[in-house]
Amino acid sequence: MRLLVIEEEKGIANFLRDGLTEEYFAVDLAYDGKNGLQMALSNDYDLLLVDWMLPGLSGIEIVREIRKNNPNIPVIFLTARDTVDDTIFGLESGANDYIKKPFQFSELLARIKVQLRTKTTESGYLVLGPIKLSSDTHQVFKDDIEVTLTQKEFSLLEYLMRNKGRVCTRSRIIEHVWDIHFNADTFVIDVYINFIRKKLGIGPKEFIFTLRGIGYIAKDE
Amino acid sequence: MNLSFRNRISAYYLFATAMMKAIIFIAIYLIVQKTVFSHLKDDLDSELKELNSTIVMYNDSSLVFANPLEWEEGEHRQIEVNPTFIQVSDKFGNTIKKTSNLLSDSLILNKNIQSKFYNNTHLSNSPVYQVQYPIVNSKNKILAYILVAIPLQESEIVLENLQKALIVSFPIILIILFFTARYIAGKSIAPINNVITTANRITRENLKERISLPENKDEIYLLISTINELLNRLEDNILREKQFTSDASHELRTPLSVIKGTLEVLIRKPREVHQYEEKINYCIRETDRITKLIDQLMFLARYDSGNVLPNKIKIDLEPIISDTISRLNSLIVEKNISLNLNLDKDPVANVDPSMLEIVFENLITNSIKYSDSNKEINIELKSNSDFLICSIKDQGFGMTDGQVKKIFDRFYRNDNSRNSEVGGFGLGLSIVKKLCEVQDIKLTVESKVGSGTAFYLQINK
Numbered sequence A: 001m002r003l004l005v006i007e008e009e010k011g012i013a014n015f016l017r018d019g020l021t022e023e024y025f026a027v028d029l030a031y032d033g034k035n036g037l038q039m040a041l042s043n044d045y046d047l048l049l050v051d052w053m054l055p056g057l058s059g060i061e062i063v064r065e066i067r068k069n070n071p072n073i074p075v076i077f078l079t080a081r082d083t084v085d086d087t088i089f090g091l092e093s094g095a096n097d098y099i100k101k102p103f104q105f106s107e108l109l110a111r112i113k114v115q116l117r118t119k120t121t122e123s124g125y126l127v128l129g130p131i132k133l134s135s136d137t138h139q140v141f142k143d144d145i146e147v148t149l150t151q152k153e154f155s156l157l158e159y160l161m162r163n164k165g166r167v168c169t170r171s172r173i174i175e176h177v178w179d180i181h182f183n184a185d186t187f188v189i190d191v192y193i194n195f196i197r198k199k200l201g202i203g204p205k206e207f208i209f210t211l212r213g214i215g216y217i218a219k220d221e
Numbered sequence B: 001m002n003l004s005f006r007n008r009i010s011a012y013y014l015f016a017t018a019m020m021k022a023i024i025f026i027a028i029y030l031i032v033q034k035t036v037f038s039h040l041k042d043d044l045d046s047e048l049k050e051l052n053s054t055i056v057m058y059n060d061s062s063l064v065f066a067n068p069l070e071w072e073e074g075e076h077r078q079i080e081v082n083p084t085f086i087q088v089s090d091k092f093g094n095t096i097k098k099t100s101n102l103l104s105d106s107l108i109l110n111k112n113i114q115s116k117f118y119n120n121t122h123l124s125n126s127p128v129y130q131v132q133y134p135i136v137n138s139k140n141k142i143l144a145y146i147l148v149a150i151p152l153q154e155s156e157i158v159l160e161n162l163q164k165a166l167i168v169s170f171p172i173i174l175i176i177l178f179f180t181a182r183y184i185a186g187k188s189i190a191p192i193n194n195v196i197t198t199a200n201r202i203t204r205e206n207l208k209e210r211i212s213l214p215e216n217k218d219e220i221y222l223l224i225s226t227i228n229e230l231l232n233r234l235e236d237n238i239l240r241e242k243q244f245t246s247d248a249s250h251e252l253r254t255p256l257s258v259i260k261g262t263l264e265v266l267i268r269k270p271r272e273v274h275q276y277e278e279k280i281n282y283c284i285r286e287t288d289r290i291t292k293l294i295d296q297l298m299f300l301a302r303y304d305s306g307n308v309l310p311n312k313i314k315i316d317l318e319p320i321i322s323d324t325i326s327r328l329n330s331l332i333v334e335k336n337i338s339l340n341l342n343l344d345k346d347p348v349a350n351v352d353p354s355m356l357e358i359v360f361e362n363l364i365t366n367s368i369k370y371s372d373s374n375k376e377i378n379i380e381l382k383s384n385s386d387f388l389i390c391s392i393k394d395q396g397f398g399m400t401d402g403q404v405k406k407i408f409d410r411f412y413r414n415d416n417s418r419n420s421e422v423g424g425f426g427l428g429l430s431i432v433k434k435l436c437e438v439q440d441i442k443l444t445v446e447s448k449v450g451s452g453t454a455f456y457l458q459i460n461k
Helices: A010-022 A033-042 A059-069 A084-092 A105-117 A151-162 A170-177 A187-200 B005-054 B068-072 B153-201 B219-266 B273-304 B317-327 B329-334 B353-369 B401-406 B415-419 B428-438
Strands: A002-006 A026-030 A047-051 A075-079 A097-100 A125-128 A131-134 A139-142 A145-147 A167-169 A208-211 A215-218 B055-058 B062-065 B085-090 B095-098 B117-123 B126-136 B142-151 B313-316 B338-343 B348-351 B376-383 B387-394 B442-448 B452-460
Touching (some): A002 A010, A002 A033, A002 A170, A010 A026, A010 A105, A010 B219, A026 A033, A033 A059, A047 A059, A059 A075, A059 A084, A075 A084, A075 A105, A084 A097, A125 A151, A131 A151, A151 A187, A151 A215, A187 A215, B005 B055, B005 B068, B005 B126, B005 B142, B062 B142, B126 B153, B273 B428, B313 B317, B317 B338, B317 B348, B329 B353, B348 B353, B353 B376, B353 B387, B353 B428, B353 B452, B401 B442, B428 B442
Parallel strands (some): A002 A026, A002 A047, A047 A075, A075 A097, B338 B376
Antiparallel strands (some): A125 A131, A139 A145, A167 A215, A208 A215, B055 B062, B085 B095, B085 B142, B117 B126, B313 B348, B376 B387, B442 B452
């Protein structure tokens, strides 16, 4: 899951990046509206965290612009404004949710998960054959026995399972699982796929299939 | 009495018209009355004249009636149509001769009055207007009186009717006038009611509304435009206040959010000691920032309340400036800025030294902040007969005219400073302005994008 944080205040942006990275998210930062909008339009993010009061372009303007191209991407506003009118205005202008500064990090995390869950299954579990994955608790089970995965392994498996039945190209996998600063060879994906297969005890012809030169696909077979 | 404006105007108007009408009505009545009686008097006089020629005096002591036919004229015989009663009495009141229409009645002589005399009296209970005229012999002795009377009934009816008409019409006209006046007054103060309703609608929440101006540029137009201008000023102040509160809350919340968030993330997982140290030190720096902001806000609040007065003394400004510069030395060295001082000899002025120090510190810090490395800052102090003129010029980024207008607004930072490492809260120049105001120092700014900014202080000697 890859997030973009558009936040002028570096202190806030930094702890958001630190905290969210620890929670298995790939996090990109933008400190002003112009850069933020550009990044949001040129990359494929799963969720945006946008500060309302930004130099250059305001949070509202950014959301309006992004909605033109990508009407479904979840956006959460971060703001120090605290009147009811402000809240209503923020939500009406296209944000999915709204959190006031100073906020609890855990609350923000919960709100982010709520926004992402709506994109997944009702039960909260992603299922692939005997494999079950919970985005909320970061747990993976095979035949109801928990399997421990690292951050990146988990993110990669989650991405493949979320897109079950669809081809995940190598570049899209990189975009969604790694953050923007990752410039290494996409070979790293193959390394992580091998780790995942080994830990789950599945063969190369089971559930996660290699499409040579293209990428991977997850299927229930 | 607590009457509405409208009713008060009507009441004043009514009182004035009632007085005038009363005077006019009384005058009309008196004039008519006088006219009526003067006609009657003329009638009596002509009758007297006629009679005089018929009465001849004999031997200065007895009377002879020369023309008895005169006494038999129709008007003297009948009572019903325009009768004229004539009677001659001796000086004791005994009737000598009278016209037949008097029948058994006789006219009453007022024996005490010996000259020609008109009066209102009664003849067998009906009112008559009567004249008595003495007949005098050559020795000026009264022989008898001629009495002539005509009935007053018709004249009295005319006067009575007139009186009735006037008395009845007086209140009716007044009532009509009152309602007319009330209607007109209501019409003329209708725009004021409009002012009241609109003004009542305007609250803190909808200060945008204005009272619509009437077409005529009259007193009400003036009143409304004055109220509208007052509302403009109020709205401006309230917006400013709202902006300030919102900015202050944002500036206070941001470092709090940073501290809270950083610490929350920090304790989610066990970490290395150096990580704890790094984050905690960072949080300490953030609390310092909050403290500094609160100090500045308190400073402004104290000056806003207006009870801080400058402690002015005559003092040499040179040490104040050089002290400030030496305190800022590390910043100057860091950016490798060359600072040129050009001060006149003995620059003495009447100022509060501690306040002026804050002014210089803020202005010079700004100049350093908004300059690139390796630039110059020139500080000049020129003395003339009344003032010291101090200028602080940098070769920094400069500002547009629009930005210059806002730099003294609280929490204003132009976008390039927000984003850069310049820091600060945008309160420094507000403080400078306040301190200059309380010390009567005139502060002006000149700036040009790309070539720098200059601040000028005109300080009273």
